[in-house]
Amino acid sequence: MQAWRVHRNGEPGEVMRLEEVERPVPGQGQTRLRVRAANINFPDALLCRGHYQVRPPLPFTPGVEICGETEDGRRVIATPALPYGGLAEYVVADAAAVLPAPEALDDAEAAALNIGYQTGWFGLHRRARLQAGETLLVHAAAGGVGSAAVQLGKAAGATVIGVAGGPGKARVARELGCDVVIDRRTDDIAAAVKEATGGRGADVVYDPVGGDAYTSSTKCVAFEGRIVVVGFAGGVVPAPALNHALVKNYSIMGLHWGLYHAKDPAAVLRCHQELTELAERGAIKPLISERVPMKGAADAVQRVADGTTTGRVVVIPEGGTR
Structure with a gap:
């Protein structure tokens, strides 16, 4: 072969x-x-x-x-x-x-x-407990991992703000259903999120990038917001200032999907069943x-x-x- x-x-x-x-x-x-x-x-x-x-x-x-x-x-x-x-x-x-x-x-x-959507489902629902009506900020929204989170966020009834790099990727993020799209190459991410949310900030941040994306997230996360760390595609692993999380009252959550296979395989099966139902309804693709x-x-x-x-x-x- x-x-x-x-x-x-x-x-x-x-x-x-x-x-x-x-x-x-x-x-x-x-x-x-x-x-x-x-x-x-x-x-x-x-x-x-x-x-x-x-x-x-x-x-x-x-x-x-x-x-x-x-x-x-x-x-x-x-x-x-x-x-x-x-x-x-x-x-x-x-x-x-x-x-x-x-x-x-x-x-x-x-x-x-499998991987991108299960990661998104566990990150948004199991870890961050995303609720309908909340605001979700997704970094790299036009990428494979980010696009899954955008669709899952919309299916959950959230307002989704997508961050993408350049006009082409911004267009893809809009077509995916993002309510607001921020071009990280030309826009100030934190300022744009605050403007879009009336100063409140994002309730949940989905970050597969790290580096500057994470730093921007800490500047625009809402009171009792949750930052879900999924990966470091940007190549820089951030060193969070925990005093900042304390002062602003937000949570930093890690998500390693592979651990669920060892720690809670039944949850992986339940997730797949829900993703299958969402696909059958046309809510995700x-x-x-x-x-x-x-x-x-x-x-x-x-x-x-x-x-x-x-x-x-x-x-x-x-x-x-x-």
């Missing part, structure tokens, strides 16, 4: 190589899946660089999220078990973590439902900006790493999508 493999750490476009390899053999409690579509996530770039919290042995195949097909023909979504990642024709995955793909979504959309063939995977991972893409870029193996 074909699989992209990384033999040394570095930039994805430099270290990923398309090779012919043997199909992976499932271990205890695992199942083998044919890949129908593989969604590219920022962690795939971090894996290539050797900067992710999980460091699979070299060589490995990136790709942490797929829509696949079981041997008996069922369409499913899964997070492949590294080192056999999703940028390949076949993967292995823990059988307990394989979920049915929603019928309302095609393969590329289903491949993008992953934004797929590109569907690329297998040969274009390395370039696609590099572009996601560089932050030049919007929504999700999905790799489709030959004959992969329905």
Whole structure:
């Protein structure tokens, strides 16, 4: 089978190589899946660089999220078990973590439902307890993680303020349904949020960026607001001033979705059921900006790493999508 493999750490476009390899053999409690579509996530770039919290042995195949097909023909979504990642024709995955793909979504959309939307659901509902009528501020609103949070926030009845970089991404954020869009390249984020909320600020902040985005959030978070820290795509891990959180009376919350698989797997199943229902109602639908063939995977991972893409870029193996 074909699989992209990384033999040394570095930039994805430099270290990923398309090779012919043997199909992976499932271990205890695992199942083998044919890949129908593989969604590219920022962690795939971090894996290539050797900067992710999980460091699979070299060589490995990136790709942490797929829509696949079981041997008996069922369409499913899964997070492949590294080192056999999703940028390949076949993967292995823990059988307990394989979920049915929603019928309302095609393969590329289903491949993008798992990590970003589960992260958004747990971040907004389990951690921040977002309520209808509250104001949600989403950084990187046109990206894969941010676009999921925008849709989930709108589905929950929140007023959503999206932050994006440049006119093109701002247009995508508007099309996603953001009530207010802020261009971080030209606007003062904190001032714009305060203006949009009559001085109150954002009740919930969803931050997959870190760095300056986090700093701006602390300046415009509302009384008893909640800042959900999802990741650091901007490359800078902030060091929060806890005295500031004390004086302004806001909460800083971390969200590591992967822990729920170990600590509360039943909650992951409940989340998937709710996401499936939202997809069936048309309340959420992953934004797929590109569907690329297998040969274009390395370039696609590099572009996601560089932050030049919007929504999700999905790799489709030959004959992969329905």
